[in-house]
Amino acid sequence: MKLTTEESVLNYIKKRIRSAGNIVAILGIEMLVEGGGYDLDSNDETYRVESDYGFSPEEMLSASFFNSKAEKFYRFYKKEILGMNVSGTPAYDALLRLQAQGRLSAVINQNYHGLPANVYFNNVIELNGNIRDNICPRCNRRYGVDYVINADTIPRCEQCNIAIRPNIRLLGERVNTGLMTNAVAACANADVILTLGKNMYSDQLDNNFPESRQLRVLFSKEAFMSESKAHYVIRDEIKAILPLIIE
Numbered sequence: 001m002k003l004t005t006e007e008s009v010l011n012y013i014k015k016r017i018r019s020a021g022n023i024v025a026i027l028g029i030e031m032l033v034e035g036g037g038y039d040l041d042s043n044d045e046t047y048r049v050e051s052d053y054g055f056s057p058e059e060m061l062s063a064s065f066f067n068s069k070a071e072k073f074y075r076f077y078k079k080e081i082l083g084m085n086v087s088g089t090p091a092y093d094a095l096l097r098l099q100a101q102g103r104l105s106a107v108i109n110q111n112y113h114g115l116p117a118n119v120y121f122n123n124v125i126e127l128n129g130n131i132r133d134n135i136c137p138r139c140n141r142r143y144g145v146d147y148v149i150n151a152d153t154i155p156r157c158e159q160c161n162i163a164i165r166p167n168i169r170l171l172g173e174r175v176n177t178g179l180m181t182n183a184v185a186a187c188a189n190a191d192v193i194l195t196l197g198k199n200m201y202s203d204q205l206d207n208n209f210p211e212s213r214q215l216r217v218l219f220s221k222e223a224f225m226s227e228s229k230a231h232y233v234i235r236d237e238i239k240a241i242l243p244l245i246i247e
């Protein structure tokens, strides 16, 4: 595949990464999509889901929908969210190289699908939680994802007999402030921030520190809001370009 990024830009970013001791990666939607997942916010997917379920993904992934229509929520969630198979890409391998060199200080993930199997980062901040973790809202007992998959309809707490819920951030719920504080601090201290795909937290993560010698690179095929804060915007596939700039 032909790359669209100019070679001089690539070389400059490569040089900055080579000399950086503290790099933070923010994983957005393209990391999921390039690994075989799909973007439920895209027009096509929204249309498909609406015609299959009668509601949009946004409606069904909300706290109010979960609370009032748990059975419909789980019908959608099990098939569309838990049924999404996400595998690793060369972009993850490149980040693992940085980690092995001791230069990847944090990975901030907005995707609640978590990381592909065989990818392990020492410091992951999952701002939207993780589908592998499920919890009873009454007694806080934890359940694995298999418990949810194996339930006929609504997975219920064995003790309380009420619907357990995935420990992910549903729409209408606040982001965990402790996690956000950690994410902001990690970004503030970074020499280089690699924003890998569209994500909902760019504004919060980028706003809070003064101009510094930090380099911010955004990788996204589509234009999205907070591009102005990036020094460079890369339109190529992340899995194609990241291995070229991380040695």
Ligand SMILES: [Zn+2]
Residues within 6 Å of the ligand: 136, 137, 138, 139, 140, 141, 157, 158, 159, 160, 161
């Ligand atoms: Zn319980």
